[in-house]
Amino acid sequence: xxxxxxxxxxxxxxxxxxxxxxxxxxxxxxxxxxxxxxxxxxxxxxxxxxxxxxxxxxxxxxxxxxxxxxxxxxxxxxxxxxxxxxxxxxxxxxxxxxxxxxxxxxxxxxxxxxxxxxxxx
Amino acid sequence: xxxxxxxxxxxxxxxxxxxxxxxxxxxxxxxxxxxxxxxxxxxxxxxxxxxxxxxxxxxxxxxxxxxxxxxxxxxxxxxxxxxxxxxxxxxxxxxxxxxxxxxxxxxxxxxxxxxxxxxxxxxxxxxxxxxxxxxxxxxxxxxxxxxxxxxxxxxxxxxxxxxxxxxxxxxxxxxxxxxxxxxxxxxxxxxxxxxxxxxxxxxxxxxxxxxxxxxxxxxxxxxxxxxxxxxxxxxxxxxxxxxxxxxxxxxxxxxxxxxxxxxxxxxxxxxxxxxxxxxxxxxxxxxxxxxxxxxxxxxxxxx
Numbered sequence: 001x002x003x004x005x006x007x008x009x010x011x012x013x014x015x016x017x018x019x020x021x022x023x024x025x026x027x028x029x030x031x032x033x034x035x036x037x038x039x040x041x042x043x044x045x046x047x048x049x050x051x052x053x054x055x056x057x058x059x060x061x062x063x064x065x066x067x068x069x070x071x072x073x074x075x076x077x078x079x080x081x082x083x084x085x086x087x088x089x090x091x092x093x094x095x096x097x098x099x100x101x102x103x104x105x106x107x108x109x110x111x112x113x114x115x116x117x118x119x120x121x
Numbered sequence: 122x123x124x125x126x127x128x129x130x131x132x133x134x135x136x137x138x139x140x141x142x143x144x145x146x147x148x149x150x151x152x153x154x155x156x157x158x159x160x161x162x163x164x165x166x167x168x169x170x171x172x173x174x175x176x177x178x179x180x181x182x183x184x185x186x187x188x189x190x191x192x193x194x195x196x197x198x199x200x201x202x203x204x205x206x207x208x209x210x211x212x213x214x215x216x217x218x219x220x221x222x223x224x225x226x227x228x229x230x231x232x233x234x235x236x237x238x239x240x241x242x243x244x245x246x247x248x249x250x251x252x253x254x255x256x257x258x259x260x261x262x263x264x265x266x267x268x269x270x271x272x273x274x275x276x277x278x279x280x281x282x283x284x285x286x287x288x289x290x291x292x293x294x295x296x297x298x299x300x301x302x303x304x305x306x307x308x309x310x311x312x313x314x315x316x317x318x319x320x321x322x323x324x325x326x327x328x329x330x331x332x333x334x335x336x337x338x339x340x341x342x343x344x345x346x347x348x349x350x351x352x353x354x355x356x357x358x359x360x361x362x363x364x365x366x367x368x369x370x371x372x373x374x375x376x377x378x379x380x381x382x383x384x385x386x387x388x389x390x391x392x393x394x395x396x397x398x399x400x401x402x403x404x405x406x407x408x409x410x411x412x413x414x415x416x417x418x419x420x421x422x423x424x
Contacts, residue, residue: 019389019391022371022391023391023392023393026259026260026369026391026393027393027394029260030258030260030393030394030395033256033346033348033395033398034395034396034397034398036345036346037236037238037344037345037346037348037398037399038236038238038344038397038398040238040241040343040344040345041241042241042245042343044246045244045245045246045247046245046246047241047245047343049345074341074343074345075247075250075340075341077246077247077340079246101396101397105396
């Protein structure tokens, strides 16, 4: 095998690797996309993204003895959260469920070197 | 307050939209529980062709026989195959008047519900909600928002629409009907391509006008963006009623093109998965190819 052929082969394997990385990153992005779309909690006609900031704020309000709370939702509407404790519990359940599923998916993805194998399982 | 999911379906010469609508309704039944009824708006030939499965799936069927000349469009079925067929998409503007519900969730028949997120629309403080942002499963587009001609007004996706019977929603639909009648004029005004009547364009224009140009004030649906699988993608398989594996087609980059023989297809295919999130599948032929398998999965779940 001459120099040119060797270089060509190296380049081919680099392109193959790029392909594999693309598939891997695509799968990872689609897990994030699912997280974005499912981490939502609706109460009293408003919809909130369940972020750590949202959970912390509810927790903070509760610790300061606030039973109800008005917050801006995703569509910038001021929404009354009538029962902070109940909302915190429900939002935390959504957060835990989505995160646990995403964690499992990602672990499965990282433990395999072949995307098709992961999906065919 | 009555709450209903409305699906529109009209068969054309190549596509069995009724079958897709039945599939869509069954997926909604599987994952959503806070609505009162499922309603199909269709025409008499479509209803007669699949009467049994429609009656079994839907709580209500509304027959509309619109004699307006339908659009004609090119459907893609993966990058390898194109199909030219009629596109009966004009009756979406009438949904406000046709829907028998106080609150309506209007969904495209090719939108597969694989999560319970849309249960959160009911009782919203917003009279109207739609998606402006989207994401394609192949992540081939670098942006989350499309514009009518690249830089005029943002495009709304009429794939999923929530509305409550209200002055605001009624005004939006009145404007939609007006734009539909004067489609060429409004396409010129907003610099949109006018060769095909697109509900997405009409909704975007109507919302832009109704909101006095403040499109950002239009509330978005609970799931932040619409997840699209384009018509060049192919479904590989449904693993369950909430998991789909898709082969996403991606146009080759120019430097890779140089390295390939000309006769080879100009797309690369990548496999990806979506689990537990709703998806708009634009390749209807592919959806039809997998419809029986998905229906079987749904049947097995309900045994």
